[in-house]
Amino acid sequence: MPELTIFPWTASDATGITRNPWSLDRTPGGSSGGSAAAVAAGLVPLATGSDGGGSIRIPASCCGLVGMKPTRGRVSKMPDGEHWLGLSTYGPLARTVSDSALMLDAMHGTIEGDIHRAPPFEGSYREAAAAAPGRLRIAVSRKIPPGLISSLSGEQRDAWERIARLLSELGHEVVERNPAYGMVGIEFTQTWLRGIHEDAEQVPDRSRLERITKRMAAAGGRLVPERRARKLRDRRARTIARVLALWDDVDVLLTPGLATTPIAAEGGYGGGALAAFNKAARFTPWTAPFNVTGQPAVTIPAGFAPDGLPLSVQLVGRIGAEPTLYSLAGQLEQATPWAGKRPPLADTG
Numbered sequence: 001m002p003e004l005t006i007f008p009w010t011a012s013d014a015t016g017i018t019r020n021p022w023s024l025d026r027t028p029g030g031s032s033g034g035s036a037a038a039v040a041a042g043l044v045p046l047a048t049g050s051d052g053g054g055s056i057r058i059p060a061s062c063c064g065l066v067g068m069k070p071t072r073g074r075v076s077k078m079p080d081g082e083h084w085l086g087l088s089t090y091g092p093l094a095r096t097v098s099d100s101a102l103m104l105d106a107m108h109g110t111i112e113g114d115i116h117r118a119p120p121f122e123g124s125y126r127e128a129a130a131a132a133p134g135r136l137r138i139a140v141s142r143k144i145p146p147g148l149i150s151s152l153s154g155e156q157r158d159a160w161e162r163i164a165r166l167l168s169e170l171g172h173e174v175v176e177r178n179p180a181y182g183m184v185g186i187e188f189t190q191t192w193l194r195g196i197h198e199d200a201e202q203v204p205d206r207s208r209l210e211r212i213t214k215r216m217a218a219a220g221g222r223l224v225p226e227r228r229a230r231k232l233r234d235r236r237a238r239t240i241a242r243v244l245a246l247w248d249d250v251d252v253l254l255t256p257g258l259a260t261t262p263i264a265a266e267g268g269y270g271g272g273a274l275a276a277f278n279k280a281a282r283f284t285p286w287t288a289p290f291n292v293t294g295q296p297a298v299t300i301p302a303g304f305a306p307d308g309l310p311l312s313v314q315l316v317g318r319i320g321a322e323p324t325l326y327s328l329a330g331q332l333e334q335a336t337p338w339a340g341k342r343p344p345l346a347d348t349g
Contacts, residue, residue, distance in 0.1 A: 002269070003213045004199045005031035005050060005088075008058045008280050009267025013210050019265050020062055021343035022309055026262035029059035035093050036063040040343060045095070046103050052088035053192055054287025057299040060093055061257035061312035064301045064338065066100040066329065067093055069287075071320050072294030073116030075107050082115040084195030085229060086236075087188070087291040096339045097300070097330045101125035104322065116294070119320035128323035129330040136251040136328060139177035140164045147185035149278075150285040153260045159302035159311035160256045166335060167254065179246045179253065181289055184239055187232060188288040193220035194229045215273040240293045247318040252328060255286040257299040257312025286314055296322045300329050301338040 003012045010018035010033025018033050020026040021041040028037040032049030036059030039047050049056035051069040060067025068091045075090040077083055092103035104125045110117050142160060144150050152160075168174045197220030200206060200213065209217070224232070246253065263283055268276030290297045297316040305311055317325045333339070 001031045001034060003210050004196060005052065005055060006196055006213065006216060007031065007267060007276060008054060008284050009263070009265070009269065010034055010037075010059075011266050011269035017265050017269065020262050022064065023262070023307075025265055026309065027062060027265050027267050029062035029262065030267070031055040032093065033059045033062075036060060036065055036067070039063070039065055039093050039095060042342065046099055047093045048090060048107070049093050050083070050088055050090050051291065052084045052195065053188065053291050054284050056091045056093060057287050057297060057314060058258065058284050061299045062262040062310065064310035064341065065093055065095055066097055066298065066300050067091070068100050068104060068298045068322070068325070069290070069296060070104060070108065070322055071118040071296045073110060073114065074118040074121075074296070074322070075104075076110045076114050077116075078111055078113045081113055084199075085191050085233065086116060086294070087191055087195060097129045097326060097333045098126060100298075101129040101326045121320070121322070123323065125322060125326050129326040131327050131330075133324065133327035133331055135171055135173065136324070137173045137175065137249070138167050138252045138254055139175055139246060139250040140254045141176070141178045142256055143178040143181070144285045145181040145185040145289055147183055147189075148281050148285045150259045150282045152256055155261060155305040156256045156258060156311055160254070160313055163302050163313045163332065164254060166332065170331060170335065175250065177246060177250065179289070180242045182239065182242055184243060184289045184292050185285075187235065187239060188292050190224045190228065191232050191292070192288075194224040194232070195220070197221040197224070212271070212273050212276060219273065236292065243289065243293050244295070244318065251317070251321075251324060253316040255314045255316065257286070257302070257314045258284055261305050261307070261309040261311065290316055295319055296325055298325050298329055300332060303336070304341075
């Protein structure tokens, strides 16, 4: 992982640069990049990840995997209670929809001490993944949340459009609708910075943190003091209600997974904090809003770019709708099988 799970690439002073099995000069994403690289390379069949702004979905997108961020409170955070003021949750990284669902069947549940609890679920996610989803109303959007500067590459746009057409061909009602994001991107950034600050405060010897981590933590303490953090919490219910209003009319939202195919393996490692933040925001603008709202969201493979790198899309459901997402993702997997495609073996000399 990157130090303190901060960035969407996996490089650190402690462990060096983790590379993408599909192309060793590209990142496997982050922060759960090691997990994704291990699954994509066939070292393990499944892996856990944590997602505070996309850290399951981004590596899955980079490595051609299924990455599920469950509803906030679906998987226990104990012994921590919560992480990053409730942004972060645990979830599975897997090659197939069925494997992802099986792992969430094993992982989900809460215990005493958890601050957040998702709506109860007594069924089987794996059974949901194998079931037909029925006819769904699906909104498609590539709007970038206000406050973020990014642009969608032609390859990722083509993948998003191709999956939107496929959903229509599969019998779903597909409409163009944008969530009412408002300034959720700014709310996320402030909460994220405060979470980094609080994590850094727990490190026994903060002098050993990387320079960029110290600067991010200092920014969190200076720009988002405790009083501001309380206001962010107080505002969250209004933000959730505004964004979730879209799901009064639709079942699922389809967005691009990432703005581009995987960036260089080092990402922003070794550079300045502001440059790293800018690189991260441009790379992955669609994942973080749903950490603020706590909705379930899954990224799935959507073919390959001409250079052989994975493409992806994101499916987002209403609170507690993991079964719907798994059922729809399973249908798409059947229509466009991806699990048989494996990274080539590299000659490392």
